[in-house]
Amino acid sequence: MESNSPALLKVENLSKKFLIKKSLLKKEFFKAVDNVSFSLGYNQVLGIVGESGSGKSTIGRLILKLIKKDEGKIEFEGKDIYSLTGKEEKLFRKETSIVFQDPKTSLNPRFKIRQIIEEPLLIHGFPKKERKERVKTAIKDAGLDESFLDRYPSELSGGQRQRVAIARAIVLDPKMIVADEPTSALDVSVQLQIINLIKKLRTEKKISFLFISHDLNVVGMLSDRILVLYRGKIMEKGDARDILKKPAHPYTKILLDSLPPEHPKDRKKLDYLPEVYREEVEGGCVFYSRCPIATDICKKEPQYTKIDNREVYCHFA
Numbered sequence: 288m289e290s291n292s293p294a295l296l297k298v299e300n301l302s303k304k305f306l307i308k309k310s311l312l313k314k315e316f317f318k319a320v321d322n323v324s325f326s327l328g329y330n331q332v333l334g335i336v337g338e339s340g341s342g343k344s345t346i347g348r349l350i351l352k353l354i355k356k357d358e359g360k361i362e363f364e365g366k367d368i369y370s371l372t373g374k375e376e377k378l379f380r381k382e383t384s385i386v387f388q389d390p391k392t393s394l395n396p397r398f399k400i401r402q403i404i405e406e407p408l409l410i411h412g413f414p415k416k417e418r419k420e421r422v423k424t425a426i427k428d429a430g431l432d433e434s435f436l437d438r439y440p441s442e443l444s445g446g447q448r449q450r451v452a453i454a455r456a457i458v459l460d461p462k463m464i465v466a467d468e469p470t471s472a473l474d475v476s477v478q479l480q481i482i483n484l485i486k487k488l489r490t491e492k493k494i495s496f497l498f499i500s501h502d503l504n505v506v507g508m509l510s511d512r513i514l515v516l517y518r519g520k521i522m523e524k525g526d527a528r529d530i531l532k533k534p535a536h537p538y539t540k541i542l543l544d545s546l547p548p549e550h551p552k553d554r555k556k557l558d559y560l561p562e563v564y565r566e567e568v569e570g571g572c573v574f575y576s577r578c579p580i581a582t583d584i585c586k587k588e589p590q591y592t593k594i595d596n597r598e599v600y601c602h603f604a
């Protein structure tokens with residue numbers, strides 16, 4: 288079930304496959320995103336969680352039109368993003384932005400911080416005076432003082448660099464930011480600072496975030512709703528607190544149980560879970576081979592079951 292607030296972003300049946308092998312006789316594709324639907328409300332944080340390769344970044348890139356979808360529909364403020372042209376397209380680019388995992392590689396090392404933050408304003412044709420003001424405001428809003436503007440990325444710590452990446456992402460006053468593993472390259476204490484900064488921007492600037500992470504603990508700290516992804520498919524989506532308190536899908540349970548033991552005391556670590564229990568079955572549940580509770584019924588693909596405020600891809604939900 289989606290939230291009751293009107294959607295800023297609405298994604299319906301989104302799919303994307305990548306060509307992985309091509310020979311004279313046939314082409315082989317890999318389904319990175321498989322029939323995914325969700326929405327993101329105004330001033331909300333939606334967490335997308337799943338292990339490496341589950342399709343999280345591909346979803347992020349699809350909704351920002353950085354890559355092309357194969358199937359499905361993506362609406363931003365009620366408009367199909369693939370039908371935008373001219374001014375509307377430009378506005379969409381202005382109102383959406385991205386923060387990547389590693390600020391070391393995402394910031395141009397030859398640019399001063401001032402130039403890095405100013406670049407989107409130049410692209411969008413802002414006059415000089417306004418550019419200057421906006422750059423100052425953005426760096427302050429990202430929690431750094433103006434003295435950083437004359438430095439280079441190499442002179443900054445990892446956390447400071449990520450603040451610069453965030454300043455650049457907010458400088459055009461976007462409505463939505465895709466934050467793709469923004470804390471994964473940082474130490475735990477710095478991670479918390481960045482999470483708090485995102486919370487602040489959401490509250491004070493009313494920015495919605497699509498927060499992508501492999502770490503359910505991190506996602507749980509700031510998301511209103513969570514979408515759990517496995518091999519491109521949604522396993523479970525719903526209210527963050529509900530999911531963290533009572534995960535309904537066996538995969539979500541594994542993600543929760545594999546969090547460090549100092550998190551809720553009663554979590555036992557499922558070290559005994561083998562990676563693969565059984566052979567995959569074509570046309571069956573995508574989690575079949577790794578599911579601790581699968582039975583023969585799981586050789587058939589499950590439908591999404593709606594329970595309370597949640598949708599779960601499991602025969603046993």
Ligand SMILES: Nc1ncnc2c1ncn2[C@@H]1O[C@H](COP(=O)(O)OP(=O)(O)OP(=O)(O)O)[C@@H](O)[C@H]1O
Binds near residue numbers: 305343
């Ligand atoms: N351009 C591409 N060509 C071929 N395969 C791709 C391409 N981009 C992504 N993939 C594959 O699609 C799958 C999903 O990748 P994606 O980066 O979305 O996963 P992820 O959940 O974000 O994981 P990670 O955190 O490791 O990036 C992976 O198996 C990846 O190898």
